[in-house]
Amino acid sequence: MSDFIDKLRAIVGDKGLVLDAGDKRPYLTDWRENYLGAALAIVRPATTEEVAAVVKLCAAEKVAICPQGGNTGMSGGATPQEDGREIVLSLTRMNRILDIDKVGYSMTVEAGVVLKTIQQTAADNDRLFPLSLGAEGSCTIGGNLSTNAGGVQVLHYGNARNLVLGLEVVQADGSIWNGLRALKKDNTGYDLRDLYLGAEGTLGIITKAILKLWPKPKDHSTSWSAVPSPDAAVELLSGAYAASEDNVTSCELMGRQGIDLVLQHVRGTADPLAERHEWYVLMEWSSARPPREGDNQVNLRDKMEAYLGEAMEKGLVLDAVIAQTEAQSKALWALRENHTEASKKEGPSIKHDISVAVSKLPPFVSEGLAAMTRALPGCRPLVFGHVGDGNLHFNCQAPAGWSKPQFMEHGDAISGAIYDLVTSYGGSISAEHGIGRIKVDELTHYRGKIELDVMRSLKRALDPDNLMNPGKVIRV
Amino acid sequence: MPDTVIAPLIPTTPVTPAILEALRAIVGDKGLIADAAGKQPFVTDWRGSIVGTAAVVVRPATVEETSRVVKLCHDNGIAIVPQAGNTGLMGGATPWPSHTGIVLSVGRMNKVLNVDPVGYSMTVESGCVLQTLQETAASHDRFFPLSLGAQGSCQIGGNLSTNAGGVQVLRYGNARNLVMGLEVVLPNGDIWNGLRSLKKDNTGYDLKHLFMGAEGTLGIITKAVLKLWPASKDVAVAWLAVRDPQAAIEILSEAHSASEDNVESCEMMSRNATDMVLRHVPGTQDPLKADTNWFLLMQWSSSRPKTEGAEGMAEKMELFLADQIEAGRVLDAVIAQSEAQARNMWKIREGVAEAGRAEGPGFSFDISVSVSKIPEFIDKGIAAALAILPGLRPHPLGHIGDGNVHFGFSAPAGMDRPTLQQYAPAVTRAVNDLITSMAGSISAEHGIGIEKLDELAHYRSKIELDTMRTIKRALDPKNIMNPGKVLRV
Numbered sequence: 001m002s003d004f005i006d007k008l009r010a011i012v013g014d015k016g017l018v019l020d021a022g023d024k025r026p027y028l029t030d031w032r033e034n035y036l037g038a039a040l041a042i043v044r045p046a047t048t049e050e051v052a053a054v055v056k057l058c059a060a061e062k063v064a065i066c067p068q069g070g071n072t073g074m075s076g077g078a079t080p081q082e083d084g085r086e087i088v089l090s091l092t093r094m095n096r097i098l099d100i101d102k103v104g105y106s107m108t109v110e111a112g113v114v115l116k117t118i119q120q121t122a123a124d125n126d127r128l129f130p131l132s133l134g135a136e137g138s139c140t141i142g143g144n145l146s147t148n149a150g151g152v153q154v155l156h157y158g159n160a161r162n163l164v165l166g167l168e169v170v171q172a173d174g175s176i177w178n179g180l181r182a183l184k185k186d187n188t189g190y191d192l193r194d195l196y197l198g199a200e201g202t203l204g205i206i207t208k209a210i211l212k213l214w215p216k217p218k219d220h221s222t223s224w225s226a227v228p229s230p231d232a233a234v235e236l237l238s239g240a241y242a243a244s245e246d247n248v249t250s251c252e253l254m255g256r257q258g259i260d261l262v263l264q265h266v267r268g269t270a271d272p273l274a275e276r277h278e279w280y281v282l283m284e285w286s287s288a289r290p291p292r293e294g295d296n297q298v299n300l301r302d303k304m305e306a307y308l309g310e311a312m313e314k315g316l317v318l319d320a321v322i323a324q325t326e327a328q329s330k331a332l333w334a335l336r337e338n339h340t341e342a343s344k345k346e347g348p349s350i351k352h353d354i355s356v357a358v359s360k361l362p363p364f365v366s367e368g369l370a371a372m373t374r375a376l377p378g379c380r381p382l383v384f385g386h387v388g389d390g391n392l393h394f395n396c397q398a399p400a401g402w403s404k405p406q407f408m409e410h411g412d413a414i415s416g417a418i419y420d421l422v423t424s425y426g427g428s429i430s431a432e433h434g435i436g437r438i439k440v441d442e443l444t445h446y447r448g449k450i451e452l453d454v455m456r457s458l459k460r461a462l463d464p465d466n467l468m469n470p471g472k473v474i475r476v
Numbered sequence: 477m478p479d480t481v482i483a484p485l486i487p488t489t490p491v492t493p494a495i496l497e498a499l500r501a502i503v504g505d506k507g508l509i510a511d512a513a514g515k516q517p518f519v520t521d522w523r524g525s526i527v528g529t530a531a532v533v534v535r536p537a538t539v540e541e542t543s544r545v546v547k548l549c550h551d552n553g554i555a556i557v558p559q560a561g562n563t564g565l566m567g568g569a570t571p572w573p574s575h576t577g578i579v580l581s582v583g584r585m586n587k588v589l590n591v592d593p594v595g596y597s598m599t600v601e602s603g604c605v606l607q608t609l610q611e612t613a614a615s616h617d618r619f620f621p622l623s624l625g626a627q628g629s630c631q632i633g634g635n636l637s638t639n640a641g642g643v644q645v646l647r648y649g650n651a652r653n654l655v656m657g658l659e660v661v662l663p664n665g666d667i668w669n670g671l672r673s674l675k676k677d678n679t680g681y682d683l684k685h686l687f688m689g690a691e692g693t694l695g696i697i698t699k700a701v702l703k704l705w706p707a708s709k710d711v712a713v714a715w716l717a718v719r720d721p722q723a724a725i726e727i728l729s730e731a732h733s734a735s736e737d738n739v740e741s742c743e744m745m746s747r748n749a750t751d752m753v754l755r756h757v758p759g760t761q762d763p764l765k766a767d768t769n770w771f772l773l774m775q776w777s778s779s780r781p782k783t784e785g786a787e788g789m790a791e792k793m794e795l796f797l798a799d800q801i802e803a804g805r806v807l808d809a810v811i812a813q814s815e816a817q818a819r820n821m822w823k824i825r826e827g828v829a830e831a832g833r834a835e836g837p838g839f840s841f842d843i844s845v846s847v848s849k850i851p852e853f854i855d856k857g858i859a860a861a862l863a864i865l866p867g868l869r870p871h872p873l874g875h876i877g878d879g880n881v882h883f884g885f886s887a888p889a890g891m892d893r894p895t896l897q898q899y900a901p902a903v904t905r906a907v908n909d910l911i912t913s914m915a916g917s918i919s920a921e922h923g924i925g926i927e928k929l930d931e932l933a934h935y936r937s938k939i940e941l942d943t944m945r946t947i948k949r950a951l952d953p954k955n956i957m958n959p960g961k962v963l964r965v
Contacts, residue, residue: 101846101848102729103725103726103729103847103848104846104847104848104849104879105729105847106846147678148678148682150676150678154675154676159676161682162653171939171943175939175942176939177937177939177940177943178937178939178940179940180915181846181915181916181917182846182879182915183844183845183846183879183915183916183917183920184645184844184847184877184878184879184880185641185645185650185844185875185878185879185880185917185920185921186844186917186919186920187638187639187641187689187917187919187920187921187922187923187924188917188918188919188924188928188932188936189689189924189932189936189940189941189944189962189963190686190689190690190694190944190947190948190962191639191652191685191686191688191689191690192940192943192944194682194685194686195681195682195685195686195947197682198678198681198682199681203681214732214737215732215733215737216733218733234594235594238593238594238596241705241706241779242706242709242779242780242781243780244780245736245738245778245779245780246705246706246737246738246778246779247736247737287736287737288732288733288736288737289733289734289735289736289737289792290733298786298787355674355675355676355677356674357592357595357597357673357674358594358595358596358675359592359594359595360595386676388675389675389676390595390674390675390676391675391676426671426672426673426674427672427674428672428674428676428677428678428679429679430677430678430679431674431676431677431678432676432678433678434678435678435679435680439679443679443680447679447680448668448669450662450666450667450668450669451668451669451670451680451683452680453666454662454668454683454951455680455681455683457950457951458681458686458947458950458951459681460950461946461947461949461950462943462946462947462950473680473681474680
């Protein structure tokens with residue numbers, strides 16, 4: 001084995017190798033600390049050529065590889081197995097922005113660039129890179145693309161895969177596929193790009209990407225509305241597309257339970273409305289066109305006010321506020337973004353990242369709430385999510401005072417009830433977090449044999465020795 | 477087809493009388509066309525330039541029938557050419573002359589199964605005609621954006637299998653961006669049910685995108701869940717005389733924010749292309765007398781109706797054009813004041829193909845480069861073509877927002893077609909070499925089919941071709957799905 005390590009050192013140098021047990025540790029556990037794996041070495045190549053040479057070496061020596069970006073995934077996809085026979089291949093040294101094309105609205109980056117750096121670079125050039133999620137300060141773009149990340153702006157801009165023009169990928173045999181084409185249209189054979197995006201590193205390692213950019217928004221409006229039901233939320237959004245001239249960039253639904261937890265556990269938060277309501281919608285509209293000064297221009301805030309007024313008349317909205325300042329807008333967003341933290345402080349919970357067709361969301365919510373309380377009377381449903389994507393975090397908070405082991409005894413019953421219902425709705429059991437390790441068995445259980453067989457055929461064809469992130473997504 | 481193409485090796489197992497009867501037992505007499513005259517339209521491509529053969533044309537009425545037909549062919553090693561509206565430009569839906577298997581036409585599966593206006597989606601069978609789908613969406617106050625010349629006869633299954641483009645790609649994306657879910661009959665006859673109307677679904681490999689654009693070589697799309705958009709309520713169309721292609725892409729770059737991201741189409745036309753249309757297409761009028769070699773047709777549209785007193789699309793466009801004239805990019809411009817004026821502008825754009833035929837012999841390349849490289853490509857491409865055949869008359873135009881140029885040429889005055897054809901291979905090589913050196917695509921929207929089989933093999937890296945072949949072999953080990961298209965296995 002020391003022979004293998006020497007060969008790795010010959011490729012990446014001492015700077016590119018982490019062998020010390022203490023230094024290795026952060027690479028071996030996932031962000032949620034569900035798993036603690038083991039690895040022969042952490043290998044940190046500095047270039048695509050080094051990645052290719054490492055993969056070629058591993059292919060020759062039959063050593064498996066766990067590719068890793070910022071290691072912020074929710075499903076354990078970037079954590080190695082416990083048997084210690086893999087290397088972790090970290091992309092974090094490949095962190096250069098290679099090119100910005102303002103006129104062509106694109107940016108070429110290496111896989112290890114931190115998402116926030118990309119957002120900032122775009123903004124410095126009067127452009128927007130819309131991918132936005134909780135971990136943006138530490139997640140890296142290679143991981144975002146490999147997991148097809150979601151976030152709060154999917155509604156308007158799409159998932160991570162929609163933000164990509166071209167990719168460079170080191171394939172399982174160590175060959176470099178150069179698909180770095182900055183083309184909006186290219187009908188020349190199979191769409192390899194979309195196969196690697198979302199494959200969670202099981203088919204190859206993304207080393208570079210050409211990202212799409214958008215104009216930077218110059219006019220915003222944020223509102224907080226109490227709505228009578230999820231049904232009303234869906235209808236409110238449905239009409240908002242036209243009323244905003246297709247400028248709805250976020251639309252988040254939250255139940256009262258979540259708001260109560262946030263108000264209780266997170267300092268500096270306040271209920272924006274005087275009365276308690278069952279359901280709330282946080283909506284953001286934004287546009288790249290600055291309001292012109294001087295003439296009687298209608299900006300987005302005026303348009304939103306008119307629209308919410310109409311919605312109130314129709315009974316779709318019970319009460320609402322529109323942020324008048326940047327600080328007010330941030331305060332509204334804080335109520336949404338602190339759900340995960342507040343839930344953690346309250347005690348144990350089980351998370352379900354599900355999606356259904358947007359119009360099926362209301363019946364799903366009522367049936368899902370019933371199913372959850374049937375599975376464990378006294379549990380506290382905690383439901384929030386992205387209405388426009390049909391994506392809900394359909395979580396379950398333990399009854400007050402329960403310990404984690406006591407609660408987890410009911411885990412399978414609760415998750416089983418929710419996933420069965422999702423499947424009966426033709427929905428997805430993993431809308432944005434991916435399969436990784438945590439949902440491998442659920443995927444096998446809920447997807448048809450035919451679909452699994454096609455995925456296995458692809459995996460076996462592109463990675464015949466099963467060396468790329470083995471045991472993730474699908475069992476071969 | 478190109479004379480130089482050597483036919484690929486494809487399975488040639490014959491359809492025996494026993495298999496013919498087995499097919500009949502699945503689809504009935506209504507689903508079989510065996511006589512030569514009946515088969516003729518199914519074995520000839522739309523342009524009439526490629527003529528193949530087939531033992532029989534099979535037209536299943538349901539996905540179950542499709543599945544059973546494919547399974548029968550799979551078990552017997554019989555090749556299948558899937559076909560929808562048969563309007564493709566690359567011969568992807570036309571059998572090779574050496575083909576001895578079947579053509580599987582999806583045209584009888586033509587039902588709209590569900591429209592969900594609140595969820596902005598529509599579930600359809602693959603044989604639905606595109607225009608029917610546009611009209612169905614409109615009748616629900618919704619918009620299905622795919623729009624192209626053949627929309628009155630092309631079918632959605634073919635549009636998705638070729639990842640079709642068209643004039644609204646700039647805003648809505650290619651066909652693959654308009655789809656949420658698919659149902660596909662796989663090469664072994666299994667039915668993959670990926671008919672999920674989900675905007676988010678991170679559960680394993682993205683099979684949907686693999687089947688779209690594969691031109692029927694990996695399976696047969698039988699149903700799709702399509703995305704819908706709000707119907708347009710406020711539209712402005714303008715015809716701009718612009719300084720040069722560089723100015724054109726700068727104008728578009730700034731138009732995104734000035735229109736609040738409401739640029740729907742942005743088509744650049746050379747003066748040669750415009751003049752050719754005005755010469756040959758009756759009823760077209762020059763919208764603008766301007767001393768320039770380049771024009772832009774720009775359409776902005778919003779789903780929000782213009783309200784009394786408020787600024788609509790036309791007012792926003794007017795302000796924008798004034799800024800652009802001041803910046804020296806636009807020399808002169810006119811905004812359509814009536815439906816008839818807007819139609820005239822679009823008629824000039826859409827009349828180019830017809831005018832090109834009337835003008836005489838010529839050829840055209842469907843290429844794309846990154847948007848900012850368009851001006852350089854046009855300059856170098858014209859120089860390269862003229863170096864081979866001086867006197868060629870270039871009439872480029874294109875969807876500049878997509879980086880997609882239809883790079884067309886008419887023969888030098890007085891030159892006949894056979895003489896021009898002598899030069900075509902050299903010009904093709906020069907243009908495609910240039911595109912490749914600029915990291916562009918030799919087929920932006922029309923696909924590969926039969927026509928560009930060898931061009932793809934020439935220009936794509938061995939690594940990429942190997943990966944594609946590996947996928948093809950994994951999913952279709954017997955090579956029965958549209959063999960000899962896109963790739964030689």
